[in-house]
Each structure stands twice: as structure tokens, then as C-alpha cells.
Amino acid sequence: MxxxxxxxxxxxxxxxxxxxxxxxxxxxxxxxxxxxxxxxxxxxxxxxxxxxxxxxxxxxxxxxxxxxxxxxxxxxxxxxxxxxxxxxxxxxxxxxxxxxxxxxxxxxxxxxxxxxxxxxxxxxLLHYHPAFLELMRLVESGELGRINYMYSQRLNLGKIRREENSLWSFAPHDISILLALAGETPERVRAVGGNYLHQRIADVTVTHLDFPSGLKAHIFVSWLHPFKEQRLVVVGDRKMAVLDDTRPWPEKLATYAHRIDWEGHMPIPTRADEAFHPVAEDExxxxxxxxxxxxxxxxxAPRTGGEEGVRVLDVLGAAQRSLESGGAPQCAASGRETAPTAAPESEPGGAAGHAPDAGSIPGVSVHESAYVDDGVRIGQGTKIWHFSHIMRGSDIGRDCRIGQSVVIGPDVRIGDGCKVQNNVSIYSGVTLEDGVFCGPSMVFTNVRNPRCHIPRMHEALPTLVRAGATLGANCTIVCGHTIGRSAFVGAGAVVTKDVPDHALVLGNPARRTGWMCACGEQLDDTLTCPVCGAHHEMRGPGLVSLDQTNPRAERGTYGDEV
Missing domain, CATH: 3.40.50.720 (NAD(P)-binding Rossmann-like Domain)
Structure with a gap:
């Protein structure tokens, strides 16, 4: 090629x-x-x-x-x-x-x-596997008949991760191909798992997908398995198909024309020999x-474009929420159990025209003087105080506290449990992960060299504030940088470069003067917290806690292998 x-x-x-x-x-x-x-x-x-x-x-x-x-x-x-x-x-x-x-x-x-x-x-990757492409052809041509159920297994001893669970590490590929075979979005997602090597990271998960057509599928992934297994089974009412990626190329895809006959109101299976389907041997x-x-x-447009990636993220998010709730069914249609506001559509960057009723967003408290534009999503338990404006396309998590005269958006993402104090503007391009604290009147910039007479919004640079970070009163975060997990930016500091995890930075320009625990206390010379006793060690430019696990990381964020 x-x-x-x-x-x-x-x-x-x-x-x-x-x-x-x-x-x-x-x-x-x-x-x-x-x-x-x-x-x-x-x-x-x-x-x-x-x-x-x-x-x-x-x-x-x-x-x-x-x-x-x-x-x-x-x-x-x-x-x-x-x-x-x-x-x-x-x-x-x-x-x-x-x-x-x-x-x-x-x-x-x-x-x-x-x-x-x-x-x-x-x-x-599997969308480009010759055996999967042939399986898709069999499904789409009707050769397998009506599909009754599917399951996928991705099992091995390792590669074990501490940054994410097995669901996020192994299952994205399986979710992607099951959605392609089904041709529809599941209406319910349930997931259960087991934690054996780490009390807060699932080593084994089983995810069930229920589709509107009645089709069902499940995904079993584990990095605690005695041998490697990568198998996808599709059961139709005419034939059954098995894609086993651990077998030699001539045997990777097989079909079985098994038949179920009814005799005296009893189902009698009649077995057929496996038939291998030749596929091109290509990486x-x-x-x-x-x-x-x-x-x-x-x-x-790519075969696996951004829209396809979002559909997979919808299902992964629902599975994670189900896993955290002990297997309770979740909807995969959206990432949060929220509803958009009832306010009328606004002009770009403008207010909706009136404040929504406090009760128009379930489980959310919005002061009558605040404005929330159309298309905003807000998690349950969040409170928005006087004279604040949440602009179109923004996504605010659960249990957040948004203070007075705060402007958020458009298209800003804020995680769960964040606190934004008075007189803070969070512009497009800023992302706050879970548990971020923004002190009064602190500033996010969006371009490096603004001029009134020169439009430069096309030069806007993104800013990421990682989970648990604190941004002190009146500090300034120059755009295009990342504030690390549990980092602490002192009051009035001006951040001009990335801040490592757990770093304490002070001054203008901000310089690291120490290290901070996730509980908010400064670490001693041995990188131990004098209050909670948490031990830390250097890892790259920042610290990691040896006693605490970042909840954000537990959700799983990446995985390398198929």
C-alpha cells in the first residue's frame, strides 16, 4: 500500500x-x-x-x-x-x-x-480491521438474519493501569464496534465491576447495553485473566458469527449456520460446522x-469521525456512572442528569432576556437576578447567585457554587463540586475539572496580546485547570497553560507557564515556592502532609500522592492497546 x-x-x-x-x-x-x-x-x-x-x-x-x-x-x-x-x-x-x-x-x-x-x-482501530469489515458486510447484507444479541470479551493478564479502570482502558473499542453493528444508540446502560488490586480502580467490568429495538449486548473486560482473549460474538436468527482476533488470519472470522427446530413445543438445536470467511491479511x-x-x-469525512467518538463517550460516561452507583441503569443520551433551561434563545454572547424560574432546572437553584441562556446544562445541587450570567453551550457539573456577578461561557465546561467566587469571568476555552476553587476577582485571559482595534479571538488559547486546584483571590492565569491537580496559586500571583501537580506558586511571574497536599496544607521537606499525613513523591515535574487517588483519574482517560 x-x-x-x-x-x-x-x-x-x-x-x-x-x-x-x-x-x-x-x-x-x-x-x-x-x-x-x-x-x-x-x-x-x-x-x-x-x-x-x-x-x-x-x-x-x-x-x-x-x-x-x-x-x-x-x-x-x-x-x-x-x-x-x-x-x-x-x-x-x-x-x-x-x-x-x-x-x-x-x-x-x-x-x-x-x-x-x-x-x-x-x-x-477495529473499524479498519479486515475481519470486522467483513463481519459488518455479513450483518448489513442480512446473511446473519435478525440480530438477537452480541457480546465482546477483551481479557488479558495486564496491561494493568493505575491512572484508569479497565472499562476506560479496554472497552472503548468494543463499544465503538457494537454501536456500529447495532446501528442505534442504547437506551439503557448498566455496568458492574470488581476492584481487587486497588480499592478504587475496577480491574474487571461487565457492561450491558439495551437498545430500543430489543437488541442486547454486553462487554466483559479484565486485566486479571489467565490468558489473552479478544472475541466478538454476533448471534442472528439465521447464522451466528465469531470474530476471534487471537486466531490465525485464515480463522479470525467464522460463521455457524446452527438451526433451532421446534418439536412438540420443545426447541431442538441442530448444529452446523463452522465456516471460515477469508479476509485480507493487513495491519x-x-x-x-x-x-x-x-x-x-x-x-x-472519516469512517470514525468526531461524531462517532462522541457516541462512544456517551456510552462510556453512562457506564461509569452506573459502575459508581452499583449497577443502576443509566441513559446514554447525555452525560448529565440535567435539563436545558426554558429561557428563550439569545443572541450570540447576549443574555436570554430574562432569568429562568428557579424551579425550571430540576435540582438547581438560580437566583431571580441571574441569567441562564438557552442550551446550558447544569448538574443537580448547583447554586447560582445574584447577577451572574451563564452563556450558551456551557456545561456546569453537580454541586457547584457560582457566586455573584460571575460570567461563564460561551461553551465552557466546569466539573463537579467547583466553587467560583464573586466577580470571576470564565471565558470560552477555559476548562475546570472537578473540585476547582476560583477565588474572588481572579482573572482568566484568552489571548496573549489583546488590542481593541485588532480582532484576535481566532488566536484564543485554551486553559485547563486540573482537579482540586485552588486559584487565589486576584490571581491571573495567562491563557494557554495548565494548572496541575491540587496545585495552589497564591493570591495576586500571575501564572505565565504550566503549574505542576501539587505545586504552590506565588508572585509575578509566579514561581514555585513549595508543595501542597490535596487537603490544602503545605508539605514538609519529606513531602509529607503535617495535617492528614499523606505521603507524596516526585513524578515528572510534579508530585503524586501515595495515599490518595484522584477521582478524576479513576474514571479512566486513556488506553493504548487493543
Whole structure:
């Protein structure tokens, strides 16, 4: 297979899975750059691929006019901000699974790609597997008959993760292909799991999908299994099909024309021999990379575009909520149990014209002087106080406290349990994860060098505030940076670069002066909290707690292997 693209690509993140993307795009003659934060990894790549340029920041990638496609294979906690920045720079974007951390983030990327006229593709690898493509043909042609149920198993001993559970690590591929085979969205999602190696991270999960047509499916994933198993079973009323990816190529896809006869009101099975379906022996990842290049050249929609990635995130989010609630059924239609406000549609950036009744959003308290635009989603238990304005497209989590004279939006995402104090404006491009504290009158910027007479909103840079961070009163966060988990920005500080996890930063420009515990106390010289006793250790530029698990990370944010 050969291809001469009009434009080259840069692979951002070249770890466990990224190096496979590097290999394939290089073989296709499209690799322009490799971006990674590990200098030693980049040195080895320069030896392996002479002539391919390397760099350590996405900024360098986006400054290269020779790069027209950006391939993102970093941890998924970075997918949203990096994909958004690449789309805003005018690049086509390929994102490894999952597309983002939440469906709301995925929808924002889809909207942005459409507005910018860019290709947005998600790395759902099995859609490019020759055996799965043949299975799709069997289903769509009716050869299997009416599909009664499906199940998928992805089991192995490892690769065990501490950043995410097995649902988020293994199941996105299975959810993606089951949705494609079903051709519809499940109306109910239920998930149960078991935690054996870590009390708060599920090692084994079983997810059930109930579809409106009556079709049912389930997904069993585990990294605590005695042997590797990757099997998809589709049971129709005419034939049954099995895709077993651990078998040799000539035996990967088999069908069984079993028949059920009724004799004396008793079902009697009649077994048939398995029939193997020959498929082309080809690397699925090579096909996937080739497809992205073709979409770039032809300006065509990918087979696994952003919309498909959002559908998978909807189901993953519902499964996670069910897992956390002990298996209670969840709806996969939206990521939150909320309803849009009843306020009339507003002009872009304007108020809805009147404040909604406090009771018009179930479980939410909105002061009568506040304005909430049409299309806003607000989680249960959240309170919005006097004279605040929540603008169109914004998504606010549960149990948040929004103070007086706060402006949020448009299209801002705020996690659960956040507190935004008086006189704070959170503009488009800012994302707050769970448990973020924004002190009174603190400031988020959105462009680096504003001028009244020069429009620069197309240069807006995203800002990410990670879970549990504190932003002190009157501090300023210059756009385009990330504030790490449980970091603490002191009152009046001016942040001009990324802040590591657990860092305490003070001054103008802000500099690290210490380390903070998630409980809000400064750590001693041994990186131990003098109040709660939590122990920490250095991990990269920041700290990690050895005694606490970040709830955000438990939801799972990325997974490399199929």
C-alpha cells in the first residue's frame, strides 16, 4: 500500500502506542515531525528515522508550516486541549481513543472542526480491521438474519493501569464496534465491576447495553485473566458469527449456520460446522493511518469521525456512572442528569432576556437576578447567585457554587463540586475539572496580546485547570497553560507557564515556592502532609500522592492497546 500525501503529519506522543503510529506514518511517507517530552525517546527516533525532525512541544509542531495533520497519542487527559489547539491552528486532527474525557468536550471538538472546515478523526482501530469489515458486510447484507444479541470479551493478564479502570482502558473499542453493528444508540446502560488490586480502580467490568429495538449486548473486560482473549460474538436468527482476533488470519472470522427446530413445543438445536470467511491479511493500524491521509487529501469525512467518538463517550460516561452507583441503569443520551433551561434563545454572547424560574432546572437553584441562556446544562445541587450570567453551550457539573456577578461561557465546561467566587469571568476555552476553587476577582485571559482595534479571538488559547486546584483571590492565569491537580496559586500571583501537580506558586511571574497536599496544607521537606499525613513523591515535574487517588483519574482517560 502506498500513498503520497499533499501534506505531512506530526505524531504528538510517541509512547507505547504512539510509536506504532510513528512507524506507520513513516512507512506511508507522511511523517513530518515527532513530538515527545522525553529527550531520550526522541534521540532514538532520530537514529531510527534519519531526516525526520523532532521537538518537545506542541507549540513547535503548530509553528511548522509543513505540518498539516496532527496525530495525538498523548494521555487522554490532554486530548481535548491539544486537539482544540491543533484545530484552531488550521490543522486536520487524528486523536487516539478516547476522543476526550467527556462527551461535552467531544462535542466541542466536533463543533470546532466543523466551524474550521477541518478533518477530525478518532482512533477506533477495529473499524479498519479486515475481519470486522467483513463481519459488518455479513450483518448489513442480512446473511446473519435478525440480530438477537452480541457480546465482546477483551481479557488479558495486564496491561494493568493505575491512572484508569479497565472499562476506560479496554472497552472503548468494543463499544465503538457494537454501536456500529447495532446501528442505534442504547437506551439503557448498566455496568458492574470488581476492584481487587486497588480499592478504587475496577480491574474487571461487565457492561450491558439495551437498545430500543430489543437488541442486547454486553462487554466483559479484565486485566486479571489467565490468558489473552479478544472475541466478538454476533448471534442472528439465521447464522451466528465469531470474530476471534487471537486466531490465525485464515480463522479470525467464522460463521455457524446452527438451526433451532421446534418439536412438540420443545426447541431442538441442530448444529452446523463452522465456516471460515477469508479476509485480507493487513495491519489494521496501517489502514487506519492510510484512511486519515486520504481524508486529508480528499477533504472527506472519516469512517470514525468526531461524531462517532462522541457516541462512544456517551456510552462510556453512562457506564461509569452506573459502575459508581452499583449497577443502576443509566441513559446514554447525555452525560448529565440535567435539563436545558426554558429561557428563550439569545443572541450570540447576549443574555436570554430574562432569568429562568428557579424551579425550571430540576435540582438547581438560580437566583431571580441571574441569567441562564438557552442550551446550558447544569448538574443537580448547583447554586447560582445574584447577577451572574451563564452563556450558551456551557456545561456546569453537580454541586457547584457560582457566586455573584460571575460570567461563564460561551461553551465552557466546569466539573463537579467547583466553587467560583464573586466577580470571576470564565471565558470560552477555559476548562475546570472537578473540585476547582476560583477565588474572588481572579482573572482568566484568552489571548496573549489583546488590542481593541485588532480582532484576535481566532488566536484564543485554551486553559485547563486540573482537579482540586485552588486559584487565589486576584490571581491571573495567562491563557494557554495548565494548572496541575491540587496545585495552589497564591493570591495576586500571575501564572505565565504550566503549574505542576501539587505545586504552590506565588508572585509575578509566579514561581514555585513549595508543595501542597490535596487537603490544602503545605508539605514538609519529606513531602509529607503535617495535617492528614499523606505521603507524596516526585513524578515528572510534579508530585503524586501515595495515599490518595484522584477521582478524576479513576474514571479512566486513556488506553493504548487493543
Amino acid at each position: 502506498s500513498h503520497t500525501p499533499r501534506h505531512g503529519v506530526a505524531v504528538v506522543g510517541s509512547g507505547y502506542w504512539g510509536r506504532n503510529l510513528v512507524r506507520n506514518f513513516h512507512a506511508l511517507g507522511a511523517l513530518e515531525r515527532i513530538c515527545d517530552t522525553d529527550a531520550e525517546v526522541l534521540r532514538r527516533f532520530r537514529e531510527q528515522y534519519p531526516g525526520v525532525r523532532t521537538c518537545m512541544s506542541l507549540t513547535d509542531v503548530l509553528a511548522d508550516d509543513g505540518v498539516r495533520g496532527v496525530v495525538i497519542a498523548t494521555p487522554a487527559e490532554k486530548h481535548f486541549t491539544q486537539a482544540r489547539e491543533a484545530l484552531l491552528s488550521g490543522r486536520d486532527v487524528y486523536v487516539e481513543k478516547p476522543l476526550a474525557l467527556a462527551a461535552a468536550e467531544g462535542r466541542e471538538l466536533v463543533r470546532l472542526a466543523q466551524a474550521e472546515g477541518r478533518v477530525l478523526m478518532v482512533g477506533h 489494521p493500524l496501517r489502514r487506519e493511518c492510510q484512511h486519515f491521509l486520504e481524508c486529508m487529501d480528499q477533504r472527506s
